Amino acid sequence: MPKERFALIIGAGVAGTSVAERLAARGWRISIIDEADRPGQGASGNRAGVFRPLPSLDDNRLARITRAGFLHGLRHLAQLAERGHPVRWEATGVLHLARDAKQETKMRAVVDAHRPPANYLRFVDREEAGKLADWPVELGGWWFPGGGWIQPPSLCASNLAAGGKQISTHFRQHLARLERVAGDWIALAADGTEIARAPVAILANGVGIRALPQAAPLPVRPARGQVSHLPATSGSAPRIVVCRLGYVSPEVDGIRCAGATFIADDDGSELREEEHRENLTKLDFILPGYAAAFDPATLGGRVGFRPASPDRLPMVGAVPAVDRAERTTPLADIPRHPGLYAVSGFGARGLVWASLMGELLACQLNDAPLPLEQDLVDAVDPARYLLKPPRPDRGGDE
Structure with missing residues (x-):
């Protein structure tokens, strides 16, 4: 010291x-x-970022560190609020949908093997996942009831x-x-x-x-990430964070965040229509048919550079x-x-x-x-x- x-x-x-x-x-x-x-x-x-852990069947280093980070982060958020410095965030829950049937089987196996507390993680089938998202989905996945979104600034x-x-x-x-x-x-x-x-x-x-x-x-390594800002009304679906090779947030101040692109070694800071299209493609993969209401040529957004x-x-x-x-x-x-x-x-x-x-x-x-x-x-x-x-x-x- x-x-x-x-x-x-x-x-x-x-x-x-x-x-x-x-x-x-x-x-x-x-x-x-x-x-x-x-x-x-x-x-x-960014306006809203995803806050959740990332489990694995073998409980690897990434899984252990994200679990420890998530639980420590929850305590930190509570302590800041108790000290009079509340963070703008909401524990809406995070729904992490499987990419395909093979991954869905693995996600179920993770929960069966580790038996985590239900208020931390549980597996949900397609029907329950659709109810949580308030939108039809293709597969089930993980439900993190204590997860949500945080406004980083x-x-x-x-x-x-x-x-x-x-x-x-x-x-x-x-x-x-x-x-x-x-x-x-x-x-x-x-x-x-x-x-x-x-x-x-x-x-x-x-x-x-x-x-x-x-x-x-x-x-x-710098990784360019573009987030698309989707106009949204208060109370509209989804009212939770949903992830599936990308993510979509609930409505925050009339905007829903969807994304994000990940492009290594690209230092361009301008918004790009093609990356809005990529984000809308991800959005349709998460919530089939949801992206049809949006025109990539008119969307706002934000570009950041993540240290990967x-x-x-x-x-x-x-x-x-x-x-x-x-x-x-x-x-x-x-x-x-x-x-x-x-x-x-x-x-x-x-x-x-x-x-x-x-x-x-x-x-x-x-x-x-x-x-x-x-x-x-x-x-x-x-x-x-x-x-x-x-x-x-x-x-x-x-």
């Missing part, structure tokens, strides 16, 4: 603000820097508000360089002006992390100071940049991971007991890619 409990956080999205809130709760002073004029305007800027704002005077914000600031001088990390603007400094620096700036030489060993990781797991921990290592090297023996940490690679799952990953890094920085088993801590260590070749990510929202 550094002698002075003062951290510089780059990025005020769900990753950065989650770490800031957890450190502030432990008495740390925080300076948080972001290019936007308010929190949650990058990949965290609201979560970011609540995290910062909960941190109170412990957190100072530096908005409309572009980080050009990060330098280590006399035990401090110094954030510099393009003209060399110092923005802020601290003994600890945390990189939570999404795809912007790729511009920093210190983060070169991290295989963060090759193995679909987040990157949380100390940043490696080397770009290669022997495959047999223990993670603990890989050299790290002193006082430099990353919280990245959230992809499309930032809402289910953010609060838990913020707690994990806060525990690491305070030498406190960790909220995850050691094998899962190792699974999200940013240095893991030095020991094995990254696997390609299939992308998408499922």
Whole structure:
């Protein structure tokens, strides 16, 4: 633990603000820097994002981390509300429909094998799924009663508000360089002006992390995602979140979110009609016939750039100071940049991971007991890619 409990956080999205809130709760002073004029305007800027876990029959690492993240996230949302900083979200439930009959059988097998509490997960057949969605569907799937949608900018704002005077914000600031001088990390603007400094620096700036030489060993890949905004009336179906190789949200302020596209290494920020068409095709796959009412040429939407990781797991921990290592090297023996940490690679799952990953890094920085088993801590260590070749990510929202 550094002698002075003062951290510089780059990025005020769900990753950065989650770490800031957890450190502030432990008495740390925080300076948080972001290019936007308010929190949650990058990949965290959508109107509504899906909040649910992702089980598997073998209870693999992704399943275990999303389960832990979901349950931790529920507690975090409740605690923020109790402290007077409620997040805009709704536990509508999330219906995750099977892609095909084979997957439907597997989804039933997961529930039969693990026997989760019914208020966490249960399998529903096609008839019950259709009733939940208030729309005819092709197959059954998983029903997460406690899941729902979260407005990411609201979560970011609540995290910062909960941190109170412990957190100072530096908005409309572009980080050009990060330098280590006399035990401090110094954030510099393009003209060399110092923005802020601290003994600890945390990189939570999404795809912007790729511009920093210190983060070169991290295989963060930008993934363009376009969400389509569908005009909707209050109380119209579906009133829950429905997923099936894509997702559709309930109505929020007259808009229903549907998406999202996933295009790697595309930095175009404009709305594209062809991607609206792709989202409407996904929507018809989720709820047959639902997309017929919408003209892709007239839809609004939003484009964001998600920091994706090759193995679909987040990157949380100390940043490696080397770009290669022997495959047999223990993670603990890989050299790290002193006082430099990353919280990245959230992809499309930032809402289910953010609060838990913020707690994990806060525990690491305070030498406190960790909220995850050691094998899962190792699974999200940013240095893991030095020991094995990254696997390609299939992308998408499922």
